[in-house]
Amino acid sequence: MQRIAITNQKGGVGKTTIAAHLAAGLVQHGNDVLAIDLDPQGYLMAHYGLREDLYRAEADNLALHLVNESENPFEDLVVTTDEGVDLIPSNYDMRGVTDALHNARNRERRLETLLSDLPEDAYDFVVIDSPPNLGVLTDNAILAAQRVLVPIQAEDSSLDALDMALDEFEEIESAFGIDVEILGIVPNLVPRDGIADSTLETLRATDGLQDLVFPYEVRKRADIKYAMRHGQTLYTYNDGSDMVPVFDQLTSDVEEAVH
Numbered sequence: 001m002q003r004i005a006i007t008n009q010k011g012g013v014g015k016t017t018i019a020a021h022l023a024a025g026l027v028q029h030g031n032d033v034l035a036i037d038l039d040p041q042g043y044l045m046a047h048y049g050l051r052e053d054l055y056r057a058e059a060d061n062l063a064l065h066l067v068n069e070s071e072n073p074f075e076d077l078v079v080t081t082d083e084g085v086d087l088i089p090s091n092y093d094m095r096g097v098t099d100a101l102h103n104a105r106n107r108e109r110r111l112e113t114l115l116s117d118l119p120e121d122a123y124d125f126v127v128i129d130s131p132p133n134l135g136v137l138t139d140n141a142i143l144a145a146q147r148v149l150v151p152i153q154a155e156d157s158s159l160d161a162l163d164m165a166l167d168e169f170e171e172i173e174s175a176f177g178i179d180v181e182i183l184g185i186v187p188n189l190v191p192r193d194g195i196a197d198s199t200l201e202t203l204r205a206t207d208g209l210q211d212l213v214f215p216y217e218v219r220k221r222a223d224i225k226y227a228m229r230h231g232q233t234l235y236t237y238n239d240g241s242d243m244v245p246v247f248d249q250l251t252s253d254v255e256e257a258v259h
């Protein structure tokens with residue numbers, strides 16, 4: 001069971017979009033995939049058309065499991081999606097988890113513990129979407145996966161955000177005595193303009209980043225937004241999109257990097 005957290009504390013860079021398409025791409029490649037929506041906003045579930053029905057559902061939910069207030073098996077939270085991805089949805093209650101865990105022992109390791117209850121061969125991949133801030137939920141995602149994929153937007157403010165993300169990984173490594181493997185940095189929302197291109201060039205030429213930034217980028221495409229609005233990924237909404245081969249390449253590169 002290979003676990004991957006999609007993370008960057010900067011908002012709106014494409015974490016959820018990448019998580020949704022990577023999970024769907026991994027399914028297309030024949031893998032059994034579990035996606036976990038660890039963001040209280042619950043937009044990963046929106047990509048699979050489940051937000052309307054499940055975000056405010058009163059049933060057992062991920063938040064209750066994270067704060068250790070559910071007696072049901074963790075795997076009972078799994079729902080199936082039209083894209084073949086199994087999903088553990090977020091929930092309105094997730095908004096209270098950070099506060100509820102404030103003084104809890106092992107609060108950063110709650111998701112890791114929950115995942116260890118799943119049979120090791122239940123899934124080939126677990127893809128975890130994380131919220132746009134540094135905090136206990138993001139720590140849970142990173143600790144549970146110990147492998148991260150970092151989406152960035154090709155603009156100057158993203159470079160600072162990237163520095164902050166890399167610092168955070170180092171802090172977690174030393175605080176918890178683990179190694180966090182960076183699978184790669186995915187440029188997203190790249191418009192066709194000189195500024196974005198030169199930012200990317202700078203990034204790809206920066207010491208320590210050359211081997212991390214993927215040599216391709218996810219371009220800004222209206223269809224990506226429309227797909228989400230329809231509760232889909234590009235794979236089902238418009239498989240003729242020129243970004244489908246890009247997500248496919250990303251999927252292959254991730255598969256290769258973890259094996």
Ligand SMILES: Nc1ncnc2c1ncn2[C@@H]1O[C@H](COP(=O)(O)OP(=O)(O)OP(=O)(O)O)[C@@H](O)[C@H]1O
Nearest residue numbers: 011012013014015016017132189219220221224225
């Ligand atoms: N390549 C793209 N082309 C067009 N729109 C995109 C692209 N990537 C993301 N978007 C849109 O930009 C918005 C932000 O993307 P997304 O929700 O994936 O980012 P995020 O990092 O998960 O945000 P948050 O930090 O709020 O969780 C969404 O409306 C999404 O549909």
Ligand SMILES: [Mg+2]
Nearest residue numbers: 015016039043
């Ligand atoms: Mg998101």
